[in-house]
Amino acid sequence: MTKLSKVKVNNYWNNLIKDPEIDGVCAFGGGNAIERYYRSYFEKRNFIKFFSKKQKPNLLEVGCGSGRWAFALSKYLTHYTGIDISKISIDTAIKSCQSKNINNCDFYNIHTLEFNTNQKFDIIYFGGVTQYMEDDEFSNAVFHLKKFLKPCGIFIDRSTVSLEISRNFINKNDYFAIYRTESEITDIFKNANFKKVRSQNSYQFLRVGKLARYMNYPPRLNILRKTPFITYHMLYAITELANLLKPKVFYENGIGYFTHKFQVFK
Numbered sequence: 590m591t592k593l594s595k596v597k598v599n600n601y602w603n604n605l606i607k608d609p610e611i612d613g614v615c616a617f618g619g620g621n622a623i624e625r626y627y628r629s630y631f632e633k634r635n636f637i638k639f640f641s642k643k644q645k646p647n648l649l650e651v652g653c654g655s656g657r658w659a660f661a662l663s664k665y666l667t668h669y670t671g672i673d674i675s676k677i678s679i680d681t682a683i684k685s686c687q688s689k690n691i692n693n694c695d696f697y698n699i700h701t702l703e704f705n706t707n708q709k710f711d712i713i714y715f716g717g718v719t720q721y722m723e724d725d726e727f728s729n730a731v732f733h734l735k736k737f738l739k740p741c742g743i744f745i746d747r748s749t750v751s752l753e754i755s756r757n758f759i760n761k762n763d764y765f766a767i768y769r770t771e772s773e774i775t776d777i778f779k780n781a782n783f784k785k786v787r788s789q790n791s792y793q794f795l796r797v798g799k800l801a802r803y804m805n806y807p808p809r810l811n812i813l814r815k816t817p818f819i820t821y822h823m824l825y826a827i828t829e830l831a832n833l834l835k836p837k838v839f840y841e842n843g844i845g846y847f848t849h850k851f852q853v854f855k
Contacts, residue, residue: 609655609685612678613717617839617849618795623804623824626814630821631792632747633661639712639745639787639853640665646711649737651701651730652718656682659694669694672704701730709739715746720766724777731781744783744854746774747791752838752846759844768847775852783854791849794839796831797824 614632616624636658640646645667650658653671655678663669663686671694673679679698686694697704713734719727731744738744749768751757757768775785795801804813813820831837840846 609681610657610660612655612657612681614657616795617841618797618828620795620797620801620824621805622810623801623813624795626817627795627821627824628792629657629661630817631825635789635791635851636662636745637665639743639851641711647708648712648714649708649710649734650714650716651734652716652721653682653696654678654716656685656694656696658714658716659686659696660689660691663691663694666693668708670706670708670710671696672699672701674698674700702733704734706737708737709742710737711739711742713738713742713744715744715748717747717749719746719774720748720768723767728777728780731778731783735781735783741855743786744778746778746852746854748774748850748852750774750848750850752848757845757847768844771850771852775854778854785852786855787851787853789851791851793825793828793832794837794848795824796828796837798831800827 611625611629614625614629616622616628618624620627645665647668648662648666648670650669650671653659653673654675656671659669659671659682671679671682673682673696676698679696682694682696686692686696715730719730722730735744749766751768751770753770756770756773759766759768771788778785797804804810838846839848
């Protein structure tokens with residue numbers, strides 16, 4: 590990533606810091622606020638399926654932002670370490686953990702290739718960050734970080750994945766990203782001697798149509814958030830029914846068809 594691209598990405602996400610629990614969670618299905626909470630809920634449920642049932646893992650997140658995964662996963666982990674190039678994000682994450690009395694999380698404002706530690710991790714998680722790296726930077730990050738991975742540890746990459754024949758390159762005035770195909774991401778890990786062992790959508794893009802307008806009225810939204818299991822599973826059921834009746838692949842002008850995936854490499 591060029592210096593200009595880093596500035597773009599940094600400024601873009603710094604300007605979106607409002608609620609650390611859902612910062613970085615976009616509503617691609619058009620559900621606005623309710624979809625951000627719905628997405629966060631299901632991404633967490635799907636992520637913890639990768640955890641060992643025998644012991645709480647140590648996890649390193651690259652591109653941790655203002656700490657949403659730390660808050661979501663801390664009670665399932667022995668220890669969480671988050672790194673990010675945004676000082677504003679790191680400061681926000683530290684303050685939020687302190688206010689929530691979360692004591693098993695550390696955060697570092699540092700570039701990936703400068704990160705060093707005596708710790709070994711069960712999971713190294715690229716939290717939607719590799720799409721902001723050029724290929725050589727992505728590859729160097731994998732090679733650099735794998736020395737901190739335990740022998741049976743795994744990499745997890747959560748990227749916006751292009752469903753086109755080839756990658757989508759986005760370079761706007763305020764945003765830079767590379768949406769690679771799944772095979773392109775696989776090849777980068779393969780070059781570092783990692784094999785893909787699992788791939789799945791991180792969540793189902795919400796499809797509730799006009800219902801979202803009703804649900805996003807602040808008083809109703811607050812009530813719905815108090816019953817997450819009922820509310821979000823109801824939205825999921827509606828989404829699954831909509832997909833059954835009329836399958837939809839999400840598309841954005843200038844980007845093309847895409848999805849969000851957890852890809853696991855070992």
